[in-house]
Each structure stands twice: as C-alpha cells, then as structure tokens.
Amino acid sequence: MAAGSRRATLRAVAAHAGVSMATVSRVLADNYPVAPATRQRVLRAVRELDYVANTHARALRGRRTGSVAFVLNDVRGPSFAEVAHGIEEETARAGLLSLICTTHGDAERELAAVRLMREQGASAVILIGGVVDNAQYRAQMARIAHALDASGSRLVLCGRPPLDPGAPTTVVEYDNESGAFAVTSRLLAGGHRRVLFLGDRPDGSTTVTGRLAGYRRALATMGLPAAPELVVPCPFRREDAHAALRERLGRARDFTAVFAATDEVAAGALGALRDAGLDVPRDVSLVGYDDVAPATDLRPRLTTVHVPYAEMGRTAVRLALAPDGRPAPPGRHALLGTHVVVRESTAPPR
Template sequence: MTVTLADVAAHARVSPATVSRVLNGNYPVAAATRERVLRAVSELDYVVNGPASALAAATSDLVGILVNDIADPFFGIMAGAAQAHLNTPSDASAPIRTNAERLAVVCNTGGSPARELTYLTLLQRQRAAAVILTGGAIEDAEHSAAVAAKLARLAEAGTRIVLCGRPALGGAEFVHATLSFDNRAGARRLTGHLLSLGHRRIGYVAGPAERTTTRHRLEGHREALAAAGAADDPALVLHGSYDRASGRAAAARLLSAAPDLTAIVAANDTIALGVCAEARERGLRIPEDLSVAGFDDLPSATDAVPALTTVRLPLYEAGARAGALAAGAGAAGHVEVVPAELVVRGSTGVVRAG
C-alpha cells in the first residue's frame, strides 16, 4: 500500500500542510515539529509520488554525503574530497549524466541513528544518483537492518551506494563500492610502537562504544598488548565522544586513578590534543613524563607541540576515490581495504628509568 502525505501527517500528529512545508522547506516550522515530521517520513518510508515528481528522471544529479559531524576534520576532509571529485569523467554505466554538474548535499547526522535513516529516506525521495556514507557504522542490529533496507531500496531505484571508511555490509550486493579503513592494524602498530619504547602501563581513551570505528581500534590496541604479554587492565580504558573535551576529561580521570601511567593512546587526534592539554595542566612533560598518541593524522597533529605520533589514514585520498566511484568509476561490488600507516613524531618517547 502506497504511503500518502496524509498518512505522514496523521503519524506525526500534524496537518498535511505542515508536512508539505517541512518537505519543501518553503515555510518556517518549529524544530520539534520538523523533527517529528521527518521521523514519520522515515518510519513510514514515505517517498513523494505524483505529477511533479513524475517529471524527474529515475535518478537526478544529486549526491548525498552522510557524515557524523561536519565540524570534525575527519569527516570534513572526506566530504570535501568526495565533492571535489564528483565531476570527474565517469563510465557509460554511470547513473549520473556525464555532461552535467553534480550537486553534493552534505547530511550531518550528529551521530543520531534516527537522523541517518531520515536522510536516507529524503535522499530516496529526491531520487539521488548516489549516496556516500562516511565513517563508522552504529553497532545496533535493528538499526543496521533498517539502514540496509533503506540502501537496498535506493539501489533498486538506480542510486549508487558507496561506503567510505565504513565496514562492508555482509551480503549487500547492492553496494557499489566499499572503502574500509584498516583500523585494527593501525591500532596494533600504534600500541606496538609504545610497547617497543618500554611502556607497559598504557591508558586508552576510546570513542563512543556503539561505533564500529571505536571497537576496531580498541581491538587492535588489545591485540598488541596480548602479543607483547602486557596486562590489559579494563580500568585503563575510558569511552567518550570523539572530541577534545572528552580527551581532557578522560585524561584527568586516568591520571588521577593511575598516576603510574607512562602513556595514553587516544582513539583520534582530537581526543589526543585534549589529553595533551590536561597533561600540561598537571605539569607533565610530553613525552618525558607521559607519551601521548592519536589516530587519523589530522592537520592539527603536526601543529601540536611536540608534534603528535599518530596513525595516518589517507582521508582525502579515500574521499576523492569515493567521489569518483559515486560518479560512475569502477565496477560494481568494488571492495577495498585502505591501509593505515604509523607516523612517529615527538609526542612519544622511551620510558624514563625510575
């Protein structure tokens, strides 16, 4: 049964006119009401039909780029690179007209599972030619199934699906290309580097527990500890947001609870900068008193004093490749593991005797 605009209005407990205003963006609507309407659109999988939409082609020149936080350079770099490479020459099988400019729309989910589903529904409604999903996935079986179902419907309508920095969807033949980062291997090398310098009491500041990126990086860290026969103390692992404030707060807790720590690994460079700030506040020298390491190799990593030891992910290159794939490059079913490279700088050093 086809879902109508009236059905959406009833589900959201608003008038059909309000639903129309939200979807068309031509009239101000209260934020709470707008969110309720978009949630109803997503839950009912509403896609506009009728004479106006019939004028559109099976796919448009619109490309949606989903990010968790556009203010985070990790996502901003990939999104910018993808947009810059959407208009490269594409092959004859591309769903996008090869002689047209593509309009990239960056969809900032804010880490919300509901918003992720809503954006996918709205991109389906706009008959997007391609959708690029960046960064780690949310580890929730119900949400994962809902995302897979949305992507399958998009693909059935001719939308090209590209995953960038996200694990492959098992059995999802409808995904055109997957570029996944080798987070585990990168984390193993990073913690292995610290172990080689004599560190054995190593704190770890992780990202949100429900993210695949968080789990994979933490698994790599623990694999390195196990390989070296070093103790894996759960009390030395703290979870938080992928931001500077989270790093500073976690470092304060770790250093207060375990003053014998000689190193802290952060799940990304932004967290690491927060760790460094807290260490300096406590009068600790980096790396003489505390070694600090990050992940991603963001531009800020080289601006830190001392420069940050980290794991380099080729974010721009991966985003550019994702943009070209979304524009029609490559054969369907392309799967690529993007390597992670250890970059040693001044923020890590040998453990001082005594």
C-alpha cells in the same frame, strides 16, 4: 539583469545570443556539437543575463540532475571534513553536484536524509563514519540499499564495515585495527609497558571497537595483560578527553604512555597532562589516531596513525559511479591502508 527583475528564461538567453533555444539547450547540456564561436556567444549570454537552469524542469523531463549525496555526523569534525573534501573534489571533477546532510549522531535523522536524497534522485548516497554494527543496523541498511538500488541509486558505506552478502552496496574502508596495532606496538617496542587507552565508547561504535582491538592485540603479542584500569572512556571531544584524563590522573599516574583514540582526544589529553605538571614526551608519551589538523598544530607535534580520509572520499565516488555518472554495479569494495607518522610526542620511558 537588474536587481528585482524576473529570472532570465531560456528564450531570453537565445534572443540575447542570436541563436535558437535548441542551440542554447545543446550548449548547456554539452551533448551535441556546437561551433566554438556560437558556444562562446551562448555562454556569454548566460553570464550577462545570470541565467540559472531549472533543474526541477529537467527532472520532470526525465533528465538526471547528476548529484552525489553524502551524509555525515558533523561537518566540524576534521576527519569528516577531509572525507567530504575528497567527495566534493571527485564529484566536481566528474561534473556532478555534491549534496551534504548532517545527522549529529541521530540514527533517525540519517534515515530521513537517505530517504530525501533518494527522492532527489541522487546517483549515490554515501554514509560516512563509524556505526553501532548490530543486527538491527544491518537489516535497516540492507532495506535502504535495496530501495536505493531499485530507484537507480547506489548506497556507499564509507569508513563502515560491509553488510551481509546480497545487499547492493559499495564499501570503502580503511585498516582501522591494524593502525592501532602498529602505533601501540611502536610504544611497546620503545619500552613502554603501561599504555593507557583514552577514548573508549560505551555505544560500541565500529571506529573505537577496531582501535581498541588493535591496542589489545599489540599487548597480547608482547605477552602483556589488557589491564581494564588502563582503558578510560570518553567522547571524541577535546574538552571531554581533557576532563576524563584529568580525573584519571587524580587517582593514579600508573602509566607511561597514552594512546588517544583520535587526534582530537589527544589534544585534550595533552592539556590534562600539562595541567598536572607533566611533560610530553619526557614524562608521558602521547600518540593519536587520524593525522588531521590537531596532529601538527600541537606542540610537541603528535605521533599518530595516518588515515587517507580524502582518498576515501574520492574512492567512494569512483567506485560508486560509472563513467556516465550513473550507479556502477554493486559489490565493489576497497580497503585503504593506514600507517604510523612519527613526530615528537613519544620517547622511551624514564
């Protein structure tokens, strides 16, 4: 159509292809046999007229639009982006649309996004990332889960712990604590006894809580104390990690290894160590968690814990939806494994 012209209608597509409007509807819906030659004529007319289906009209006629919504903190986070990629990949394979909302860590914004997606008729609403797991959160999420279930949608907790029994949810987790235990144990087995944990969060996020628990369990297994001076808080941002470790190094360098709570934190830690004239891994070993872009971009390449983020996204969609694209029964739960990826950032202490 020429620029500035009105949007093509179903009637116009039918006239252009020389078929009935019913035939055009059947081709677009792909829900009734149509001769291949006729189908090609209709699809060619759709392309030439730049026809766009009116999804609002479909909804008013009682037809589901077939969408999956996912709500995450920030699209710029590498781990979030990997989960989002997995969700988008699986929804596209199933012939569904993906809708994305970001919260920037605002709990009220998350609630508003979930309500909006419920109004839009999304088949599933996937919440991604760690949370502060307390009674208020659980009660709030349970109400949301029941409301979505009543409206024909499914709440999916991705990278979050399950709610109390009875909440109609789908849950996809990864073995967070065991990954931290494994990577800390590797440092301890290599001879390190003073391992600094960088990235504690005062808000009690489930992500850091699990990683810190794994770190402490590894120390306890070796009979080592969990020294409070070796746990350094900082947000999961490169610049904050750089500043936190630089300040800690200014007080004392009483450790031989750093366990960064994320690969992004590890990138900031590497900069601080270099600024202090320390070599990784000759002077200080460094490990991270996530196995996302910074892990292989850094030099030396980072030893880290691999989390199957993209597979988490794909699994969330597969478990949440039945083959017809509608919500699957609630109660499905998957726990994905993690493993240590050894690269060049660790060595025995000198």
